[in-house]
Amino acid sequence: MSSKPSAVEVRRQFIDFFSKREHRELPSGPVFPQDDPTLLFTNAGMNQFKDVFLGTGTRDYKRAVDTQKCIRVSGKHNDLEEVGVDTYHHTFFEMLGNWSFGDYFKRDAIIWAWELLTEVWKLPKERLWVTVFSGDKTDGLPADEEAEAIWLKETNIDPAHVLRFDRRDNFWEMGETGPCGPCSEIHIDRGDAVTEPLLGANPELGVNAGNERFIELWNLVFMQYNRLGDGSLKELPAKHVDTGMGFERVLSVLQGVHSNYDTDLFAPIFARIGELSGQTYGEDETRDIAFRVIADHMRAVSSALADGALPSNTGRGYVLRRLLRRAARYGRQALGMEEPFLFEVIPAVADVLGQAFPEISGRIEHLQLIVRKEEESFGRTLGRGIIQFDRLADSVAKAKADTLKGEDAFELYATYGFPRDLVELMARERDLKLDASGWERAETEHRNASRSEGAFKQLLSAEDLEGLSPTISTYHPNLESLSAKDFEASLAGRSKVVRVIGEDPALLILASSPFYAESGGQIGDRGVIEDPEGRWSFRVDDTKKMGAVIVHLGELSGSEPSAGDAADCKVDRAHRLPTQRNHTATHLLHSALREVLGEHVAQQ
Ligand code: SER
Secondary structure, three states: OOOOOOHHHHHHHHHHHHHOOOOEEOOOOOOOOOOOOOOOOOOOHHHHHHHHHHOOOOOOOOEEEEEEEEEOEEOOEEOHHHOOOOOOOOOEEEEEEEEEEOOOOHHHHHHHHHHHHHHHOOOOHHHEEEEEEOOEOOOOEOOOHHHHHHHHHHOOOOHHHEEEEOHHHHEEEOOOOEEEEEEEEEEEEOOOOOOOOOHHHOOOOOOOOOOOOEEEEEEEEEEEEEEOOOOOEEEEEEEEEEEEEEHHHHHHHHOOOOOHHHOOOOHHHHHHHHHHHOOOOOOOHHHHHHHHHHHHHHHHHHHHHHOOOOOOOOHHHHHHHHHHHHHHHHHHHHHOOOOOOHHHOHHHHHHHHOOOOHHHHOOHHHHHHHHHHHHHHHHHHHHHHHHHHHHHHHHHHHOOOOEEOHHHHHHHHHHHOOOHHHHHHHHHHOOOEEOHHHHHHHHHHHHHHHHHHHOOOOOOOHHHHOOOOOOEEOOOOOOOOOOHHHHHHHOEEEEEEEEEEOOOOEEEEEOEEOOOOEEOOEOOOOEEEEOOOOOEEEEEEEEEEEOOEEEEEEEEEEOOOOOOOEEEEEEOHHHHHHHHHHHHHHHHHHHHHHHHHOOOOOOO
C-alpha cells in the first residue's frame, strides 16, 4: 500500500473482498445478546450464528461477512487486565469475519485469507507466520494435516513459517460447551525480520510467546464439533468456517504504526482527552496508560449503552460500572481529572465508531446523560471508600497490629473500585501493610463469581440440543388480516413429539408448534399438549426459544411420550389475548415516549 489507508477504507476493503466472493454483507449484531441476560457480552463474531453451527437455526444465505462489535471483559475470553498496560489488547474491539455455513471449508478459507493479506493488502510474506493444530490426546484428535498441507502446497508461504501448536492456541471454543474446532492463526512479525529471520519459531520469543513483536492478526476456525457438558466432542451435522480478524490490529499494521492506539480509530479520542486534561499522549508512560484505558473503556461503554445496557450493581450493568470507574480512576490519578469528564469524551468516540455503527452516533445525548450521572455518583463513592478505609485502618491501629486483613481490604476494591496499588499506597501512608494472600484469596473468589456470571448458561444443554432441527412455528398474531375463525383455528393444531427432557419443569419439543415463544417483549404462551389417545398430557406453563427451537416448559402427566407420537396442541386463549394486548400497549407507550422524549428512549 502506498498511502496510508483509513479505518473506513480498510473495513470496506475486507467486506468488499468477501462480498465479491458471494458473501452476504451483514450488520454487526448487538454488543450483548438482547434476549439472554446470562451471556454478558458478545465475545466473538460467531455468537450471532451459534444456532446455525449447532444445526438448530437456519439462515437464507450460506456465506456472510461483517464487522462485529465485541467486548471481552468476563467469562472465557477476558482481556481486562492487559488493557491499557500493553498496546494491543482491548475490552471493546471490532472483529472482521467471513463465514461459511456448511459451504466452503479449510481450502477456500485459507487461500482467500492469504490472498487478501498478501495480494490485496500486500503484506510482505516474510513477516507472516501461520499456526495449525497439533492434535490432542485427551480429545483423541489428530494434528490438522489437512490445513497444514493447504498452507504448504497451495500458498506461497515460507514452509518454515508454518508452525504447530496445541489446543491452548489452536483449538477454538466459544465457552465450556458449544461449537468448536481446530483453527489456523495468522500472525505478523512486527520486528526486525531481516536480522533475525527465524525468530518466529522460537518458543520464548516468537509466535504465541506473548510479546508485542509477533501478534495474531486473524483466526480461521474450522467448526466441526460440539463440546458437550461431559467434556466429550460430537461431530456437528455440517462443517463451517468462522474467521475473526482483529480490526484494530490489522489497521495498525496497514497504517504502519506500532500500536493499535496510534491508528485513526484512537487519535480523535486521544485529542479530546488531551483537550480536557491539558496533557498530551506520548510523553509519559503512566499518563499514556491512562489515555489508553480511558479511550478503550469509553468505546466499550458507549457501544453497550447505545445497544440499551445500563450501569447497575449486577451482571453486565456491573461490568459497565466497573469499566467507567476504572476509567474515572485513571483520569483522577494519572491525569488529575477531579471533576466528571468521561461524558465529554463520548462525542469523539461516537465520531469514530459511528462510521461503522450509526446506533452510537444517534444516541450521544443519552449516553452522556448516563455517564455523567455515573461519574457524579462515583465521586461520592470514592469519598465513602476513603471513610471506610480510615475505619479499617483505625481498627487495625487500635488492635496494635500492623496489617490490613486482605479480605476486608479487598472490599474497598469490590465495593468502591479501589485498585490494590492504591490500597497499598494508602496503607503505607499509615505505616500499615496489606495482607497479600488474603487479598488474593478474596480476589479469586470474586473472579470465580463473575466468571460464572459470564458462562453460557442456557435452557438446553449442549447434549439436549444435539441433533435438533428448527421447530416449524405455526403461531399467528391476532392481526386484522386474519379472520376471527382463522385466528381461533391458529390456536390449536396437531404436531409430533420430538423430545421430552427432564422434569420440574419438563421440557417438551415438538416438530411444529402454534405456541408463541417468549422473545423480547411478549411472554410465552400457556396451554395444553395432549396425546390424541389420552395416554399423556402436558400442561404448558411457558414457552421459550433456544435459537430456532421452540421449548414448551411445564408438567407431564401420564406415560412418557415417545419421539414421533402425535401431539394435539391447544394454546390458552384467555392467557394469549391479554398478553398480546399488553404487548401492543407497551409498543404504543414506547412510541409515545419516543415522540415526547426523543429517539434515545429504549425498551429494557
Ligand atoms: N471465533 C474465533 C475467534 O473469536 C474466530 O472468529 O477468535
